[in-house]
Amino acid sequence: MSVQPVHINGEWRPSTGSKTFTRINPANREVLSGEFPVSPWxxxxxxxxxxxxxxxxxxxxxxxxxxxxxxxxxxxxxxxxxxxxxxxxxxxxxxxxxxxxxxxxxxxxxxxxxxxxxxxxxxxxxxxxxxxxxxxxxxxxxxxxxxxxxxxxxxxxxxxxxxxxxxxxxxxxxxxxxxxxxxxxxxxxxxxxxxxxxxxxxxxxxxxxxxxxxxxxxxxxxxxxxxxxxxxxxxxxxxxxxxxxxxxxxxxxxxxxxSSINPVFILPNALSERLDDLVEEFVGSCLMGTGQFCTNPGLVVLRAGDHAEQFISAVAKKFEEAPAGTLLGEGVEQSLRAGIVAIQRTGAHIVTGNKPVDESRCCFANTLLRSTGKQFLNDPNGHQEEAFGNSSLLVVCDSDDEMIAVAEQLEGNLTGCIYSETNGADDALYDQLAGELRRYVGRLLNDKMPTGVAVSPAMNHGGPYPATGHPGxxxxxxxxxxRRFAMLECYDNVRPHRLPPELRDENTIDGLSRFVDGEWTDRSLGQ
CATH class of the missing domain: 3.40.605.10 (Aldehyde Dehydrogenase; Chain A, domain 1)
Incomplete structure (x- = not known):
């Protein structure tokens, strides 16, 4: 196999390293042609x-x-x-x-x-x-x-x-x-x-x-x-x-x-109001891209009752009917299995899945786990192990207070979502949950699964640790x-002609707002 070049200082050239690696096609586990170098120091x-x-x-x-x-x-x-x-x-x-x-x-x-x-x-x-x-x-x-x-x-x-x-x-x-x-x-x-x-x-x-x-x-x-x-x-x-x-x-x-498990709280009246729609939304979001999104809903919190049981049964059926997608590679497959095993150690049990389905490709059965609110509170860290892939954990709580207690024990996440009843029947519980979730998630969603991440000026794809290294x-x-890749530059009594254009008295940059003497303005100084 030929070793591919690196791109250094404007040139494509052979690496000076002696070690190489290959890659596979996850759809058939076949080794692809070509080797790639491991760069030495x-x-x-x-x-x-x-x-x-x-x-x-x-x-x-x-x-x-x-x-x-x-x-x-x-x-x-x-x-x-x-x-x-x-x-x-x-x-x-x-x-x-x-x-x-x-x-x-x-x-x-x-x-x-x-x-x-x-x-x-x-x-x-x-x-x-x-x-x-x-x-x-x-x-x-x-x-x-x-x-x-x-x-x-x-x-x-x-x-x-x-x-x-x-x-x-x-x-x-x-x-x-x-x-x-x-x-x-x-x-x-x-x-x-x-x-x-x-x-x-x-x-x-x-x-x-x-x-x-x-x-x-x-x-x-x-x-x-x-x-x-x-x-x-x-x-x-x-x-x-x-x-x-x-x-x-x-x-x-x-x-x-x-990492992020992106908790979704489905409140009781929302479940009774539109159960079938919520089943479809959750299954579609969880299995999209074989669950390999950083905003995949890996934890769903429900309150115990008939509607919760109907939701779980309907989701399990759809997980079983849906084909298991191909995972990104052998490492992802191994990590998914390990994550599921770690969650099981908390006392959570398998509702469906948790088995190989096609050895010819990188894949694993669509897997649904179930636990109780009490079990979650006994081992919150173990229940929040990330099982990256087509898997999710359902936590069924006995009361509203237990749902709030679960929210209080969450780690930092990229997203958190609350589904509530359309006409306000869940509003009191929503207010309590949202107050807790807001502390632990970068993006708070209502009545919407978290998998979409729009490239919008208002988007936050971040959050408290361990979702990211810094919540800001x-x-x-x-x-x-x-702004992550910037430093704050301060100029104290620097002569006008030595200042960057953004800081000179005259604002020559169209549309640039500047914070001048406590107010945002696009005007030049003195105007």
């Missing part, structure tokens, strides 16, 4: 130096330069959609349509263009001016950003094309992309488009670079290196926390998306996502 060191050199150059670039690159990159991807989608399909078994070509690809291109717009209008910089003291501040680029992409979104969260990449570039930073081992060919094709766009828009050679894999130790050295500005990571909790410990020791910020930031939503 000497190569990573070179990548860091090239990114560091590139940052020295781009610090003085006009924002339009980054916007031009992002727009050129989006256009490059559009010319290679079929090839990129085909590679992603082969490496992940995610369907070409509607998932990859009609969904993820559209979102990937759109968020690159949204990031370009944010780079131009500068709203993400939050310029602030105090005329009395002549102190002025704004957000500016932090330095080279390393991006670790996940396995479940090979396009929209890809390390060299996804949301973290777009945000890092739009805020003026070079990117070191660390590809995911599950879809390296997809990442390679995207990197080829990025490299061509960088060349045509005359970006420095080290502005976008790609390596595929590192050892754990070298990954830790990378995120802690003083030449690095920040890291964006999406993936498993244990690996993310390992990197966070290293980054913290090195004094570097790292933004993590780790989002991985989705422009311009807010750009």
């Amino acid at each position: 000497e190569e990573i060191d070179e990548v860091l130096e090239a990114a560091h050199t590139a940052f020295k150059e781009v610090r003085d670039f006009a924002p339009e330069r980054f916007a031009d690159f992002l727009e050129a990159y989006a256009a490059e991807i559009e010319t290679r959609i079929d090839d990129i989608v085909a590679a992603a399909n082969e490496e992940t078994a995610l369907p070409v349509s509607p998932r990859l070509k009609d969904g993820e690809m559209v979102r990937t291109i759109d968020q690159l263009r949204q990031a370009a717009q944010a780079a131009r209008n500068r709203s993400w910089t939050l310029p602030t001016i105090d005329t009395k003291t002549n102190i002025r501040s704004m957000l500016g680029p932090i330095g080279p950003v390393a991006v670790f992409g996940p396995n479940n979104f090979p396009l929209a969260f890809n390390s060299i094309a996804g949301g973290d990449f777009a945000a890092a570039v739009a805020s003026g930073n070079p990117v070191i992309a660390k590809g995911h081992s599950a879809h390296p060919r997809t990442t390679q094709l995207l990197a080829e488009s990025a490299a061509h766009a960088a060349e045509t828009t005359k970006m420095p050679k080290g502005f976008v670079q790609l390596i595929y894999r590192t050892s754990h130790e070298d990954g830790a050295r990378l995120v802690a290196d003083k030449r690095l500005g920040a890291t964006g990571y999406t993936g498993a909790r244990h690996a993310g926390l390992f990197l966070k410990e290293a980054a913290d020791k090195g004094g570097n910020p790292i933004y993590l998306e780790l 930031f989002t991985a989705v939503g422009i311009p807010a996502s750009l």
Whole structure:
């Protein structure tokens, strides 16, 4: 098998590493052709130096330069959609349509263009001016950003094309992309488009670079290196926390998306009002994409009663009737089984599933577990083990108070949802639950399953630990996502001609609002 090249300092070249890895097609477990290198520290060191050199150059670039690159990159991807989608399909078994070509690809291109717009209008910089003291501040680029992409979104969260990449570039930073081992060919094709766009828009050679894999130790050295500005990571909790410990020791910020079970509370009167609809919504959300969404509803809380039993029976039947989808790889399959076993140790029992169904591909039966509110409260941590995939846990509580007590024991999550009766019969219970959930979730939903994540300026794809490493930031939503890869720059009595354009007396940037003497305004000073 041929070993694929890495992209370092503007060149595609053979890796200097001696170790390689292969990938499989999850739909048939066949090993795909081609090997990909594991980069040694000497190569990573070179990548860091090239990114560091590139940052020295781009610090003085006009924002339009980054916007031009992002727009050129989006256009490059559009010319290679079929090839990129085909590679992603082969490496992940995610369907070409509607998932990859009609969904993820559209979102990937759109968020690159949204990031370009944010780079131009500068709203993400939050310029602030105090005329009395002549102190002025704004957000500016932090330095080279390393991006670790996940396995479940090979396009929209890809390390060299996804949301973290777009945000890092739009805020003026070079990117070191660390590809995911599950879809390296997809990442390679995207990197080829990025490299061509960088060349045509005359970006420095080290502005976008790609390596595929590192050892754990070298990954830790990378995120802690003083030449690095920040890291964006999406993936498993244990690996993310390992990197966070290293980054913290090195004094570097790292933004993590780790795990989330996304609790859904279905209140009693909502269940009696529209039981069949709730069954359909939950099953559709839980099994969508074989449950491999970070916002998959992995925990549903019900109050005991006839309607709860009917809901459970109907969901179990649909789980049994629905075909088991293909998982992203052998590692995901093993992790799903381990997560289910961990939840069972709490006393939860299997309603349906929990068995292999097709050894020829990476898959596992649609699995539904059940526990009681009392069992949950006896072991809240064990009940919140993430079983990433086509699985969910139902917790049946004896009373409203027990439902509230369950909410009080939740870990941090990306989302939390409450379904309530249309005419207000559940409002008193809703108010109590929402007050608790609001503390533990980044995005609170009503009467809507959490799986959709819109690329909207108002979106929060974040939340308290362990959903992420910091509750104050989002991985989705422009311009807010750009602020993760920025530092606050303050200018005290700096001469006017030395100030960045955003902080000068005259506001020359169309549409830019600035916080001047306690008020937001788009006017120039003195007007």
